[in-house]
Amino acid sequence: MPVLETPPTVELHLHIEGTLEPELIVALAERNGVTLPYAGVEELRARYDFTDLQSFLDLYYDNMAVLRTAADFTLLAETYLRRAAAGGVRHAEIFFDPQAHLVRGVALAEVVTGLAEGLRRGEDAGITSTLIACFLRDRPAEEACEVLEQLVALDAPIVGIGLDSTEVGNPPAKFVDVFARAKELGLHRVAHAGEEGGPECVAEALDLLGAERIDHGVRALQDPALMARLVAERVPLTVCPLSNVRLKGVETLADHPLPALLDTGALVTINSDDPAYFGGYADDNLLAVADTFGLSDHQLADLARNAVVASFLPADRRRALLAEVDDWLATRCPDR
Numbered sequence: 001m002p003v004l005e006t007p008p009t010v011e012l013h014l015h016i017e018g019t020l021e022p023e024l025i026v027a028l029a030e031r032n033g034v035t036l037p038y039a040g041v042e043e044l045r046a047r048y049d050f051t052d053l054q055s056f057l058d059l060y061y062d063n064m065a066v067l068r069t070a071a072d073f074t075l076l077a078e079t080y081l082r083r084a085a086a087g088g089v090r091h092a093e094i095f096f097d098p099q100a101h102l103v104r105g106v107a108l109a110e111v112v113t114g115l116a117e118g119l120r121r122g123e124d125a126g127i128t129s130t131l132i133a134c135f136l137r138d139r140p141a142e143e144a145c146e147v148l149e150q151l152v153a154l155d156a157p158i159v160g161i162g163l164d165s166t167e168v169g170n171p172p173a174k175f176v177d178v179f180a181r182a183k184e185l186g187l188h189r190v191a192h193a194g195e196e197g198g199p200e201c202v203a204e205a206l207d208l209l210g211a212e213r214i215d216h217g218v219r220a221l222q223d224p225a226l227m228a229r230l231v232a233e234r235v236p237l238t239v240c241p242l243s244n245v246r247l248k249g250v251e252t253l254a255d256h257p258l259p260a261l262l263d264t265g266a267l268v269t270i271n272s273d274d275p276a277y278f279g280g281y282a283d284d285n286l287l288a289v290a291d292t293f294g295l296s297d298h299q300l301a302d303l304a305r306n307a308v309v310a311s312f313l314p315a316d317r318r319r320a321l322l323a324e325v326d327d328w329l330a331t332r333c334p335d336r
């Protein structure tokens with residue numbers, strides 16, 4: 001087998017609904033008798049010209065209309081996991097948006113059982129994965145609490161909760177209760193912050209929500225004291241470079257603050273966010289930053305090691321994955 005150009009890695013910032021490729025949208029629409037407001041794949045792709053986070057979210061939620069049954073969620077997850085595994089992802093901690101399906105009248109049990117079966121099939125393809133339920137920050141905080149209790153009642157196989165959707169105007173403070181409950185339940189806690197919001201959102205996610213990882217976090221760089229804290233406390237940042245370009249957080253990848261983040265010594269990981277919409281899976285993101293910033297194989301290996309360390313995997317699995325990264329590096333640089 002050829003040596004992969006990117007190291008074996010772990011994906012920590014991936015919305016399963018954001019892996020819904022245009023071809024799968026059209027196929028599921030046909031299977032479920034859903035009428036789409038565009039003629040086909042090409043016309044849909046033409047709409048992937050986003051101006052900001054909200055312009056993307058509007059289409060992302062609309063496209064979910066084709067996901068109706070447990071089998072649809074299984075197919076979605078299995079398709080993503082097979083693609084990710086082919087690109088060297090050995091483990092993925094996957095976000096899903098329960099509220100986005102509940103508001104469309106899809107039962108939570110369909111979503112959860114469907115995804116769980118998809119994850120099981122992923123293992124057949126050599127990739128393990130877990131689920132993180134994200135709450136939509138532009139919906140009521142009480143609803144998030146109710147949905148968490150519904151997940152508990154279903155015994156949903158989630159390892160944690162997260163916070164996503166419209167950041168500006170919906171600060172972490174709104175979600176203190178649901179994060180406190182998650183802590184009580186022994187669940188991990190992560191939160192999107194510092195994507196479009198400022199460094200104060202990142203600080204709030206740490207202080208008020210007890211976030212163990214910050215999803216994106218790129219705007220933390222605007223506050224050197226906060227950045228120093230993230231470094232000192234080894235808080236992982238799940239950075240998504242191609243997403244930041246496509247949502248106009250930066251003009252081009254060359255303008256991305258990744259080099260500045262790496263210079264601080266922060267625990268930076270590279271992820272894909274919504275690969276079907278932003279033009280690349282985990283390996284594509286790694287290759288893109290390697291090309292743009294001239295990263296060496298050693299630096300790519302460090303990014304993969306960071307992802308292993310930042311994961312919620314048990315220590316023995318982490319050790320095994322770190323050894324795989326070492327093996328990759330040894331094969332890429334035999335005269336090291």
Ligand SMILES: Nc1ncnc2[nH]cnc12
Nearest residue numbers: 015164165166192273274
């Ligand atoms: N990049 C992103 N930011 C916030 N919410 C999201 N939901 C899916 N992708 C997202």
Ligand SMILES: [Zn+2]
Nearest residue numbers: 164192215273
């Ligand atoms: Zn995200």
